[in-house]
Amino acid sequence: MSTVASxxxxxxxxxxxxxxxARYRADRKKEEFRIFDESSPQVVKDxxxxxxxxxxxxxxxxxxxxxxPLNKGRMGIWDAMEKLEALVDxxxxxxDLTQMQHNLQAxxxxxxxxxxxxxxxxxxxxxxxxxxxxxxxxxxxxxGDTFPVGCAWSDKIVFPEYFAANPDSxxxxxxxxxxxxxxxCGMENVNLSWGHDEYLYHVTRxxxxxxxxxxxxxxxxxxxxxxxxxxxxxxxxxxQMFEWVRTFNPFDLYSKSxxxxxxxxxxxxxEDLVAEFFxxxxxx
Numbered sequence: 265m266s267t268v269a270s271x272x273x274x275x276x277x278x279x280x281x282x283x284x285x286a287r288y289r290a291d292r293k294k295e296e297f298r299i300f301d302e303s304s305p306q307v308v309k310d311x312x313x314x315x316x317x318x319x320x321x322x323x324x325x326x327x328x329x330x331x332x333p334l335n336k337g338r339m340g341i342w343d344a345m346e347k348l349e350a351l352v353d354x355x356x357x358x359x360d361l362t363q364m365q366h367n368l369q370a371x372x373x374x375x376x377x378x379x380x381x382x383x384x385x386x387x388x389x390x391x392x393x394x395x396x397x398x399x400x401x402x403x404x405x406x407x408g409d410t411f412p413v414g415c416a417w418s419d420k421i422v423f424p425e426y427f428a429a430n431p432d433s434x435x436x437x438x439x440x441x442x443x444x445x446x447x448x449c450g451m452e453n454v455n456l457s458w459g460h461d462e463y464l465y466h467v468t469r470x471x472x473x474x475x476x477x478x479x480x481x482x483x484x485x486x487x488x489x490x491x492x493x494x495x496x497x498x499x500x501x502x503x504q505m506f507e508w509v510r511t512f513n514p515f516d517l518y519s520k521s522x523x524x525x526x527x528x529x530x531x532x533x534x535e536d537l538v539a540e541f542f543x544x545x546x547x548x
Contacts, residue, residue, distance in 0.1 A: 273310035273403070309423070315404035316426035319457040321413040321438060327405065327458040332466050334547035336399060341538045344392050344548070367391065368525040371534070373515050385537050386476040387515055389468070390483060393460030395548070410456040410484045412494055415443025420491035441496070450499040456485060467548055471541050475508035482509050483516055 339347075349364050371387035396406045409422055416439050417427045432438045445454060456462060465481035472480075487493040489509045498506070 273307045273314070311403060312408065312423045313426045313429070314402075315408045315457070316421075316423060317429035318404055319411075319413060320430060320432050321444075321455065323405075324413045324455050324458045328455070328462070331396075331463050334466060336548045338545045338547055340545050341389060341392070341542050342535070343545075344395055345389075347398060348392060348395050363391070364527060365524050368527065368530060368534075369523075370515050372525055372530070374512075381537060382473050382476050382541065383479075383512070385541055386472065386479050386512065388534060388537070390464070390480055390512075390516065391460065393462070393464030393467070393480075396460055396463055405458055406460050408457070408459060408484070409486045410459055410461060410482075411487055412443075412445075412454050412456055412497065414438055414455055415445055415497075416441055418487050418491075418493035420487045420493040422486075445497055447496050448499055449497060451482070451497065451502045454494075454497050456482075459484060461485070467546065468542075471546070475505060478505040478509050479512040482506070483512060485509075489513060 345364060345367070349362060367388050367390075370390070371384050374387040375384045394406055411417060411421045413432065417424055421427075427433055437443065461481055461484045465477060468480060469477050482489060488495075488498075489506050490513070495503075
């Protein structure tokens with residue numbers, strides 16, 4: 265498979281997924297988290313050092329202004345899946361699965377548990393925002409745990425010490441608990457660091473039910489849905505919807521295995537599923 269690398273310290277953008285999976289492995293004790301972070305691979309540290317230094321509020325607002333209008337062209341869900349398949353290096357320290365097979369594993373695990381069809385679809389497409397790499401975005405603007413910008417950074421964010429290099433750290437108005445926000449203002453009014461979650465939310469939001477939108481938009485917001493940080497920015501409705509994000513999270517983290525799903529056998533089901541919710545082409 266030909267590979268186009270996204271610039272950055274990671275061997276490929278999927279290496280971040282492997283790091284997150286290990287950090288939140290099912291049998292891991294909570295007190296191990298910070299110790300593990302300190303012993304993380306150097307490339308992961310380098311990635312987060314760059315991510316935390318460069319994800320400023322101005323940068324996030326600029327990226328939202330650039331991508332939210334969805335003016336990068338039109339293509340179908342399957343077109344995007346195939347482009348991502350060609351983009352991402354399928355070398356992986358744990359498995360030789362391709363991106364498509366990983367997506368199928370997550371979706372099939374959701375399907376096996378009897379969840380609604382829209383949730384199976386969400387598992388299948390949730391990482392498609394990584395096509396940001398096609399537009400030349402660096403790794404630190406595609407993957408990584410997301411976090412609010414415009415207010416003080418929580419110590420629940422992985423490697424919080426790296427924010428010292430972020431220019432926003434020198435802006436006192438952005439370093440208070442609420443910063444530019446109001447208490448319980450609702451997550452729709454909060455800007456998170458830019459990446460594949462936010463982009464795919466804008467691409468798919470008018471086609472999917474609200475719980476699916478939350479799963480896509482916030483599945484990398486680990487400080488919020490796993491660590492309980494920033495609850496004071498959430499509305500009661502957010503708290504209800506985040507239960508869906510928490511339901512989705514284990515399928516995202518733990519579905520990867522060496523059992524390769526057969527695309528030939530499964531493709532008719534997923535073609536029907538995609539066609540049920542999406543037209544042949546959508547704006548990106």
